[in-house]
Amino acid sequence: MSKLRFQALHDVQHRPAVTFESLGRPSSLYKSSVFGEQAMRQYLSKSTFDSVQTAIRKGDNIDRITADAIATGMKSWALEKGATHYTHWFQPLTGATAEKHDAFFEVTPGGHVIDKFDGAQLAQQEPDASSFPHGGIRNTFEARGYTAWDPTSPAFIYDNTLCIPTVFVAYTGEALDFKTPLLKALNVIDEAATDVARYFNKNVNKVTATLGWEQEFFLVDASLAAARPDLTLTGRTLLGHAAAKGQQLDDHYFGSIPIRVLAYLKELEQECLLLGIPVKTRHNEVAPNQFEMAPVYEEANLAVDHNALLMDIMQKVAQRHHFKVLFHEKPFDGINGSGKHNNWSLATDTGVNLLSPGSTPMKNLQFLTFFVNTIKAVYEHESLLRASIASAGNDYRLGANEAPPAIISVFIGSQLTRVLDELEKVTDGKLSPQEKTELKLNVIGKIPEILLDNTDRNRTSPFAFTGNKFEFRAVGATANCANPMTVLNAIVAQQLIAFKKEVDTLVDTKDMKKDDAIFNVLREYIKDSKKIRFEGDGYGESWEKEAKKRKLSNNRTTVEALKARVSKASVALFDSLQIMNTVEIQARYEIELEEYVKRIQIESRVLGDVARNHIIPTALRYQNVLIDNVRGLKDIYGDDYTAFAKAQTSIIKALSNHIASINTLITEMIDVRKKSNGLELEKKAGDYADKVKPYFELIRKQCDKLELLVEDDLWPLPKYRELLFVN
Incomplete structure (x- = not known):
């Protein structure tokens, strides 16, 4: 046995017992290291607090005087919490997070030391942009880039550092990060969905895209991982024969969590609570030493930040427990890989989930409107959606018997399939009172609230409806959620804009009532997008043949998939919605290829x-x-x-x-x-x-x-x- 392997196994066998003592009840810890609403009320004046909340809700700019006031309150809070440094925390196109720490103190001309942090330091910093992936947006010698504060994601303290979530842009204004396009996409979906939601409730003023991610990962002893150059340098095992026992007995899934792992998860959850990451679920996954954590749903931008932060914290806490976390989509051959299912929905400021079926015909018509439009959006841009989850690691996972195939399809379950089939048969033109009554009673009225638990799960479907949300299951474990979320929100926003235009045209030019117009447009969308719906086994060769007949893309590799990023349709989509321009789109294409x-x-x-x-x-x-x-x-x-x-x-x-x-x-x-x-x-x-x-x-x-x-x-x-x- 090699000395390295022998020492690694010896270290594992002689590890001391790991214990962990909690610091208190979860409710008492939650967000205590976050400069959120509660902290703002305590450290900001009422007028300053109101300005921040308005900026968060409406996207209003914050003037310099207000920024100085916010910075003063934030600094006082951070220093009382023991912070010694501050940093702009951002998500460059490396896929990881980035930070540059500056100390609060400054030396005055008289030699005195003071704590300084003002509105200018809060609002903007200037990291080196040339050292991050930029896809040709910047020349190597043009280093200037800017990070700018994102007030919609609260500042937090970690490792005695005040972290301020920011966007990252080039000197010429192009986005160099994941967050900037996401924020723009979220703003577009808000406006588009709000306009449509007002067909059903005039009091809706805002629609928020929500996200609940499910983070899968492996835990390997750090000493053993260090003895494997492939794990150390690539995050996966490039060779290694399967163990006699793998996952074939299904005895690990939802089993008792090992003691050492549980100690790690407990400390990790405590760190999450302090930082306001609402992690709620933990369990053993299918493969040996594979686990999953999942949070309560949040607004998509905050959820993306929390997932990026969580992945960083997981590695740091793992070091204290002598673990190495493996996020790679396929770290071991012959057993399940790891994904990061993105559960997406839309919620109004009146407290309604727009993808949740209701108990009345009108509520169900609202549900069907957003439900069918989402399916239509996926159909129109299925290749772009595939590109949004493309990576070298995910290529090993997709279609590998535990993950969806590379063919994007939508699973909605047998009950909703019957509903859409019935709706498709509605006669053209205006609905007679009798037809409308019959439709509402026999079709729309058949979707009960209990449907939340009436939709089966199809593990072979990359995009499945699961009761009150769509689950984008094809996202890889290493992915930054912002990438698929930017695409999904953009394509649905574009579809909702087109839908409203068609409905309004029928109302204005055909003298149709609103309900009739909605029914007519939805019926056509159901017909148009029927090819993307698939209820069967996504792993079979028969589906590949069927998908080819339906002219659905089957881009098996990242290289094939990424071409959709720069297609005419994709460029037109992002440019028309002002989410990304041609330069930014081309840059991302080159970065991902590289x-x-x-x-x-x-x-x-x-x-x-x-x-x-x-x-x-x-x-x-x-x-x-x-x-x-x-x-x-x-x-x-x-x-x-x-x-x-x-x-x-x-x-x-x-x-x-x-x-x-x-x-x-x-x-x-x-x-x-x-x-x-x-x-x-x-x-x-x-x-x-x-x-x-x-x-x-x-x-x-x-x-x-x-x-x-x-x-x-x-x-x-x-x-x-x-x-x-x-x-």
């Missing part, structure tokens, strides 16, 4: 290194042991030794064959990679997907065969049975 290439390139290099510098030398060492054994048998038995050395010589031959195959495949992979590196970005990405990546499975297969042949004590890397079953 990231794909770099991740596959890193995996290729790591795999070649581990196979040649760890696996092959180990196999040769074991082969020499067998050769010495055969020589010893020959010394004892002479020419008759072959009868006693048959098994050994067979293994020696197998070892040689696998070693030769690995070496040849690695050489070929490197040659292909070198040729690909000379191509322009799009062709390079295509080559990495189609020519470089296929070698991974071939090399892995040979290495995994060696793992079964080589003596366990010699094997250099922690095995699956150790990674997945040692707590």
